[in-house]
Amino acid sequence: MSNPTxxxxxxxxxxxLKELAADVVGRAMTGGATAAECVVREGDxxxxxxxxxxxxxxxESGSRAIGVRVFFGKRSASTYSSxxxxxxxxxxxxxxxxxxxxxxxxxxxxIPEFSQLGSIPGDLDLYYEDVYSLPGxxxxxxxxxxxxxxxxxDPRIKNSEGGSFDAATGYKVLANSHGFVGExxxxxxxxxxxxxxxxxxxxxxxxxxxxxxxSLARLESPEGVGxxxxxRTLRRLGARRVKTAHLPVVLDPLVAxxxxxxxxxxxxxxxxxxxxxxxxxxxxxxxxxxxxxVIDDGTMxxxxxxxxxxxxxVPTRRTIVIENGVLKSYLLNTYTARKLGLQTTANASRGLAxxxxxxPGNYFLQPGTKPPKELIAGxxxxxxxxEFLGHGVNLVTGDYSRGAxxxxxxxxxxxxxxxxxxxxxxxxxxxxxxxxxxxxxxFRGAVACPTLRIDGLTVGGE
Numbered sequence: 001m002s003n004p005t006x007x008x009x010x011x012x013x014x015x016x017l018k019e020l021a022a023d024v025v026g027r028a029m030t031g032g033a034t035a036a037e038c039v040v041r042e043g044d045x046x047x048x049x050x051x052x053x054x055x056x057x058x059x060e061s062g063s064r065a066i067g068v069r070v071f072f073g074k075r076s077a078s079t080y081s082s083x084x085x086x087x088x089x090x091x092x093x094x095x096x097x098x099x100x101x102x103x104x105x106x107x108x109x110x111i112p113e114f115s116q117l118g119s120i121p122g123d124l125d126l127y128y129e130d131v132y133s134l135p136g137x138x139x140x141x142x143x144x145x146x147x148x149x150x151x152x153x154d155p156r157i158k159n160s161e162g163g164s165f166d167a168a169t170g171y172k173v174l175a176n177s178h179g180f181v182g183e184x185x186x187x188x189x190x191x192x193x194x195x196x197x198x199x200x201x202x203x204x205x206x207x208x209x210x211x212x213x214x215s216l217a218r219l220e221s222p223e224g225v226g227x228x229x230x231x232r233t234l235r236r237l238g239a240r241r242v243k244t245a246h247l248p249v250v251l252d253p254l255v256a257x258x259x260x261x262x263x264x265x266x267x268x269x270x271x272x273x274x275x276x277x278x279x280x281x282x283x284x285x286x287x288x289x290x291x292x293x294v295i296d297d298g299t300m301x302x303x304x305x306x307x308x309x310x311x312x313x314v315p316t317r318r319t320i321v322i323e324n325g326v327l328k329s330y331l332l333n334t335y336t337a338r339k340l341g342l343q344t345t346a347n348a349s350r351g352l353a354x355x356x357x358x359x360p361g362n363y364f365l366q367p368g369t370k371p372p373k374e375l376i377a378g379x380x381x382x383x384x385x386x387e388f389l390g391h392g393v394n395l396v397t398g399d400y401s402r403g404a405x406x407x408x409x410x411x412x413x414x415x416x417x418x419x420x421x422x423x424x425x426x427x428x429x430x431x432x433x434x435x436x437x438x439x440x441x442x443f444r445g446a447v448a449c450p451t452l453r454i455d456g457l458t459v460g461g462e
Contacts, residue, residue: 040065112178129187157233167187269331290324295321300361306361314348385423
């Protein structure tokens with residue numbers, strides 16, 4: 001059978017994109033490159049926002065794009081194109097090859113070793129066709145119903161920033177000059193709503209809730225999402241300020257994620273080798289309390305951070321980042337691993353062009369055994385944070401100060417809403433002062449954290 005040209009291949013889908021990626025790599029090598037890799041992405045998405053019952057936005061789109069990175073020894077360059085015609089692919093390759101010859105050398109540049117490459121076999125539960133099974137009007141109704149449920153829940157909910165429904169599928173191929181060719185598909189859908197409530201004095205508050213899943217069948221009902229969004233919004237009405245004090249602070253799971261984000265930034269190989277992290281040089285050292293274990297696992301079936309291989313073709317894995325408070329591993333791609341004299345942890349993350357960055361798999365804090373209510377019950381006076389504002393975190397020193405709002409804890413119960421306060425401390429101490437971790441770990445994205453109690457923080461108010 002004759003080998004079809006690149007131009008005829010672009011009319012086909014699926015496995016032909018694997019052939020296309022491998023062919024582009026082969027042509028880069030024929031053009032003189034010492035190593036090369038090619039990424040092809042294809043996807044489609046649907047998105048709608050309904051506000052006060054009326055469709056405000058409706059988007060449906062599909063896209064395909066290809067990118068190539070080439071090496072001449074320790075010099076590299078990358079280019080990409082959304083045009084799959086023969087002429088456009090020729091231009092893309094020629095540009096990359098010419099640019100690579102004039103860039104600076106980097107002794108750590110290059111693709112992974114052949115022995116490091118591979119793909120997790122089997123079905124990782126990432127793709128479901130049912131995300132597109134609803135007709136357009138029913139998708140809009142998901143958004144409409146979530147918003148209507150929230151608006152009908154209580155007369156104090158008078159407005160809304162809208163209800164939304166999103167669905168998307170994607171397909172990715174990666175090929176490189178060591179002969180690696182890998183592919184995977186993903187799907188997701190989500191429903192969300194952000195109601196606005198008003199008290200008798202006219203003061204307004206907003207909050208939100210959402211559900212996201214790989215499959216439509218696993219999505220929470222729009223009515224359920226609307227109800228939770230309404231409850232979260234109403235509990236903020238009548239918010240007041242409090243006096244400055246040193247108190248236990250409890251973080252709602254959605255804001256507790258931000259603490260995990262700070263740990264991620266601290267163990268990110270880029271920050272570490274640049275000396276821009278307070279965790280640089282701390283491998284094997286105690287950096288948190290005994291109850292703190294943080295895991296990054298790109299292999300969990302159905303996970304939002306799951307894939308059979310990372311952005312460089314290295315099989316994803318489970319990495320214990322912190323174990324019982326001891327820093328066990330940084331999170332690395334091939335480049336940062338070479339800079340630090342370590343091995344990649346298969347956390348390479350990439351777009352179509354440029355050098356790979358570092359991204360999480362399914363990255364989470366190991367949960368405890370108490371329900372959140374029990375964790376709060378042990379606090380005479382404290383703060384339950386439901387929202388952080390601003391980004392007052394210094395990753396070099398660990399200094400931490402963020403605007404916040406939430407609910408006041410008194411006598412072990414949530415009593416009244418508070419706002420216009422700050423929460424301040426230092427991450428180095430905060431990780432040691434995580435005194436309790438609840439059992440409510442739930443993934444609504446690639447990063448997940450249960451309810452946390454942190455002691456010794458300064459809550460700044462009046």
